[in-house]
Structures are given as structure tokens and as C-alpha cells.
Amino acid sequence: MPFGLPAHPPRWGNLALADLRTQPMTIVPPAACSGEKSGAGEGLALSISSALGALAGLASWLIAARLLPQADVGLAAAVVSAFILIAGITQLNLGLGLIRWLPVAGCHASPLVWRSLLLIMPLSAVVGLGYVVFVPDLARTAAGADGPLPLGMCLFALASAGWGVFIVHDYILVAIGKPWWTVWRNGLFAVVRITLLLVLGTAFGAQGVVLSWVGPIVVWIAVGSLVLLVVVRRFARRSPGSGVMPSRSEVVGFLGPTATAQVGYTLLLNQVPLVVILRFGPEAGAAFFIAWQATIVLETAANYYMHPLSARWAREPGRGAELTSSSRRSILKIFLPLLTLGAVLAGPGLSIFGPGYAAAADILRLLLLGLAFRLLVVHELGVRTAAGHGMAYARLHIASTLLVLVVALVVPASPDPDPNGVGADLLPVALGYVVVQVACAAHVVLVRLRERARRGGAQTGTTSTAAP
Template sequence: MATTPLRVAGSSWPHRGDFAIAELPTQPVVVTLPPTTDGATKSTGRGGGGAAMSISSAIGALAGLASWLIAARLLPQAEVGLAAAVVSAFILIAGITQLNLGLGLMRWLPVAGCHAPPLVWRSLLLIMPLAGLVGLGYVLAVPELARTAAGADGPHSLGVCLFALAAAGWGAFVVHDYILMAIGKPWWCVWRNGLFAVVRITLLVALGTALGAQGVVLSWVGPIVVWITVGSLVLLVAVRRFARRACGGILPGRSEIVGFLGPTAAAQMGYTLLLNQVPLVVILRFGPEAGAAFFIAWQATVVLETTATYYTHSLSAAWARAPERAAELTSSSRKRLLVIFLPLLAVGALLAGPGLSIFGANYAPAADVLRLLLLGQAFRLIVVHELGVRTAAGRSMAYARLHLASTLLVLATVALVPAADVGPGGAGVVLLPVAVGYAAVQLVVAAHVVVVGLRGLRRARVRHH
């Protein structure tokens, strides 16, 4: 038996198992599970797997929005900014150090059979120490994160340990969902993430009021540690049962692992940096109050980016079914994407002020910042669509290059725009250069994508004639 590869454009696999999977720090990618060693549909989790993962992702997104809304209502704006910096940082570390092993396990576990337990534990024992060590280095380089986690009177070493634990735990927490999906337990993800959200928000209300930013951090770290400890024991039993039902099985070779994880991990790194490092840089450069306003506004771009990316995944399935219609499918999907999302961006711009005021009066002055971010997101739609085209075509290295290049340009802009103290105009005035820079970068990258696309069309016409 040979290891079954991940489906790419033009695959002859059946398409009834297509679904999209995503979590906060990673780029959603269309995956089709290969058949299991025993050919059982149940073991792949195809029965309702896509719906389960969509619900699980929606629970996480809604819980995140609710928790920051509650934090903004309970805490001073500066405390929200400090807490957001810590959370963004450990999610950043966890996302990068996952090395895209979550999707790798989705690809390899269904055919691993009796080798599933060592495959799972080797992956987790790589991710957790790596995330912990990178997190340790990160928090030592940015001691403000440790001070927030430790609290006003807590020792610095406590904050360092909490941050490293959160990074290591979150890296494994996210991968647990992929493992459960691969072994045919998709609805366990829904219950697991739903209960986690309830506990985390409850702790936020209890601890945030008493401990401020540290309370927000503890409302994350405590449940993460408990969920990883208990969840790993449950996973041990579930994976062993999955392995016992299989007859034989095969592990991926080293070349296959490197060939798959190399470009996809690079793309994941770009997406993680974009979502989490950008608000973190703003908080550290402009201060927690202005940073909190930017963080809340930034969440709108995160939601729209993720939703638009999910939408482009339909192109992968259609392309695989009819590769001869690739040009037609690409054009029609771009038109639909713009028709759907441009009005949403316009509505968001109109409601920017009232929407931010829900979080508190101090957030409303950042309405112009949000409008500029949404303008940038309008240009970004062209880039997101091109990323979808490269995914559908199986051009993983080109996908990774575009993702990393656009992300690094945004980070460079955020790091280089002049920083100033919050003055009479509030956070909105101070953050305007950041938002203008983001919109300008997206315009430049979108223009590059359009120019490259037009050149490709001209070359194709020349070859045709």
C-alpha cells in the first residue's frame, strides 16, 4: 500500500468528502481525506465532518468576539491592549511552530492504521516543546508580555512560565481538532471547543474584574492547560481504538513529509504573522490604549479575510472536477467574490463608528482607522482570490511566496510608520498612518497580481496563435 497524497487540482478522487478546516492562526485549506485502511466512511469522519468543523470554527470566532467585547466593557482600554498583546503573541508562536502538522496529520492519519499512535505523539511531542522554547525566547525578548501575565506584583519568572505554557498548550490544542477529525470524531471538536469557550468567558468575567489584564491572560492559560492535560488522555484512548480497528497501515516517508510541510508551513507562517504580529507590533509601538483600539478594529479584517478565503475554496473543488474550464471558473469566482464582499465592506465602513462604540466610547474615535483597513481589505480581495487560484492549481510555492511577501510588506510598513503619543485626537489620529500604510500595501500587491495576470494572459494568447 502506498501513502495516498493530498488531493490537488485534477485529482480523480471523489469529491463528496471535501471540506474546509481552519483555526485562528492558520490559513484555511481545502482538504479531501483519503480512504482509510479499512475503507470505512465512519473512520474518516466524512459523515458531517465539514459541518462539525464549520460549527467548531464559528464557535471559536463568536467566543473570541464575545470575550473581547466583555473585556472592553469590564476593563480600562489600556488593560485590554496589554491583554491583547499577550494573547496575540502566544497565538502567533503557536501558529508558527505547528509547522502545518495539523493538515499533515489530516493527510496521513487515515492511512496510518496501527501506526497512528506513534504518528500522533511524535507530532505533539515536536510541536509542544518547540512552541514552548520559541515562546520562552519571545517573551524574554519582549519582557512587557511577561509583566502583563505576571500581574502588577507577580514575579517576572511567573509571567515567563505562563506565556511559555500558553504557547505550548495552544499549539497542541489546535492540532487536537485535526487529529479528532482524522480519526472520525469531528463532533467531539464541537463539544470540546464549545465547553472551552464557556469556561474561558466565565473565567474572564470572574478574573478580569479582579486582576485586570492578568485576569484576561489567566482566563486563557488556565483552560488551555486543563484542556491539553485531560484532552491528551482522551486522545490517547481514542487514537488507540482507531489503530486497533485497522489492518496494517503505513507511515509517510521523510521526503513526503518535507515536501508537503515545507511550502505549506511557510504559507501558514505568513498568515499567522499577518493576523497576530501586526496588532502586536501596533500595541508595542503605540501603547496599550491606542493598541487596544487598533486590535478591535483589526478583528473586522480578520473575520473578512477568513470568510473570503473560505469562499475561494469552492474554486478548488470546481477546478478539480473540470480543469479544462480553469480560466472560466477563475473569472466567474472572482466576479462573485467581489459582488458579495465589496457591499459588505461598504456597509462595514458606514457602520464603523456605531460598531466600535459598542465596545465603549474610547473605541469609537478609531472609526476612520477601521474604514481605511476595510478599504485595504477591498484591494486584498484580489490577493485572496489569487491565493485561491494558486491553491486550486496546486502551485504551493507560488502560494507561499505571495502570502509571505504581502505579509512582510505590511509588517515593514507597521514597523516603520512614525509613532507618536496619543494626543488630543486620540487613538484614531495616531493610528491613521498605520491604516493608510496597510491600505497602500494591499493596493500595491493587488496591482502586482493584476499585472502578472495580464502578462500571463498575453503569453497564453501568443502561444495559442
């Protein structure tokens, strides 16, 4: 059984493996976690944490650009991007799984957490080692100019393993009712990492940038794991009853499709700007990259805002329809004004980077317009995760990802791109992104309307059958 489960663990329902979905748990919510106190605050805490991470990342690369030659910055960025990509893939989406299962795990909370972390860490390390075997330049950068190659390989593997569980710690804290700990944890991590960058970057160049990541990651995981050991045990002791553990079918049915979709999403964040750079030239591609990153920061915050819905749904499965409606109102109320503000400030904001970037202001506005429609898709992905509809989640996620990639690949590129015509050259890509998001949002709305009509018809039929 997964995670070392007993032969006949408590189940949430009779689930066929071929159905590839899990069901919400019908159980009395733990007293320590019930109520509205842990509602919108959980999503807000995760959104703030993700925003802190994004801003710290931007600040750190701006500092690195001031301290180091451009070539060193590129080498360091390649190492950091590579281990973050590996960690994102090898997390297997266990973060969302834990935020769904922990609230009702009871006395099983500690083994559920530790078996999950002990699965992610060695997997990330092994994949990381395999990666640097095929791309040894990453290990050379991590080891420094005169350092041995095995040292660089070990540093890369440590970073991959540590980052693989770094984000999962946030989900665990939310699931056990400590959402605001994630804000302090990520904020302090950012301060320490930037401070180390100022010291190590000056002394060791590209290797110093890598060390400014690896050092805090290792320390944060070691200390954070000890803290989790205490708080998870306390959470388990406060939980009433023996709790419920997920079965093999539920683990496979949830993680299989959702982890696949998450891999696609991780690739989307990196491949779209890369394709644009290769097809439209470095000048236009650089401007698009900055506009794309601004859009991705807001989308990531919206995704994080939806994650705690899984925990609330697990605690109160009977309120699924109500939670769906209230979370939709909340995400639109919070993020639509932010998108509007971003569109207004697109020109002045990009002009900080230079006139070449300011030419992409209309591109950024179109991307933000597309993201306004995509909020409905982000919300639907969160609902499908919370309801345990793993395959439906994967279909929507992968379809929306592939469509955007197709747009970036097939939109005609000018055979002689004009460096000063960034906006005109890339407008078709941005317009294609908007069209894809409008289509996906329309699909989501139609699916919801059909489900509502089906439920209404079922209720009418029940009433007619019961009538004298």
C-alpha cells in the same frame, strides 16, 4: 527518520529532496472517510470554529475593557498575543500536514498523531521560556503583582505549549472524520474562558485575564488528548489495509516551505496594523486596527474553509481538477456575499466604537474589496497545499505578505496627521492593499490558464501521436 518511522516506510512516490514538494497519494480511500459527506462540511465546520474563536476573542477583550483599567488590559493583551504568536510559529504547520497524511495513515494514525504533538509541545514551551527570559515583563504580568517570577514564566510556557497543539487538535478531528466536534469544542472553550474572565479578571486584574486563558488551555489539552487517544485508535481500526506513513523527504518537502510561509502570514496579521499605528499616529492607527481585524476575521474563515481540501484530495487524488473547480465555486459563493454585507454595514458597524472609528468606513470597504480578489489567492494556496506543492505555496504566500508590508511601509504619511481625517490619511494604504490583491489574483489566474493550456496541448499531442 521523522516521527520514529521505520527504515524503509511505504512511500507515495520517488521524491527527490531538492524538489521540495510532496505528491498526492494514490490509494483507495478509507471507507469511513470517503464520499461527499466529508466534503464541504469539513470546511464549513472549521470556518465556524474559527469564527467562534474570533467572536469570543472580541467579546472577551470588550469585557476586559469594562472590568479593568486600560493599562491592565494592555498588559494582559501583550501576554496573550505573545504566546499565541509563539504557538503559531512553533506549530511548524503540522496541522495541515496531519490533515493531509492522516486520512490514509491506517494503523499508523496513532503514532503519527502523538509524535507530532510531542514534537510541538516541548518546542513551544522551550521557545516560550526563552521569550520571557528576554521579555520578563510578560512573566511579571502572568505571575501577578506579588507572585514569583518563575511562576509567571511557567504559566507562559504552559500557555505556549498548550496553544501550540490546541489548533492542531481541530485538524486531527477533521482528518479522522469528526469535523463538527471542532465547533462544539471551540464553542465550549469560549464559554468557559469568558466565564473565568468575569470571575478572575475582577479579582486579579491583568493576571486574571491571563489565567482565564491558561487554565482552560491546560484542561482542554489534557482532556482533549485523552479523547483523541480513543477516537484516533478507533479510526485506525476502521481503516482498511496497513496504511501509509510520510517519508523524510515528504515531511521536509511539505513542512519546510509551508511552515516558513505560515510564519510570514502570522507576522503579517500583527505587523501591518503596528506599522500603521507607528507611522500614522495612534488615533488613525486605532481606527485602522479595527477595520483590519474585521477583514482578518473573514480571511481566516476563508483559509479554514480551504484546509479540508487536503484531506479530500488525499482520499481521492484522481479528482484533483474536479475538487479544485468545485472548491473555487464554493468559496466564492459563500464569502462574496459576506464581503458585500460587510461593505454595506461598514459605517453602522464601526460607529458602534465611536465617531473616530466610523471615519474609517471607506477604509474597511476598500479592505473588503481587496479581500474579494484575495479569495482567489486563498483558494490557490489551499490547492497548492492539497497537491503537495510546498515551494509554490510558500512563494505565493510570502510574496503576497511582503507586498502588503511594503505598502504599509512606503505609502507616504502626513507629517501632521489629522485625528479627524482618518479616512483621507489611510486611503493610500487601503488602496495599496487592493492593488496588491488584484495583482496576486491576476497572477493566480494566469498560472491556472497556462496550466490548462499546457494540459490541453499535451492531450492533443497524445491524440495526434496515437492517430493512424
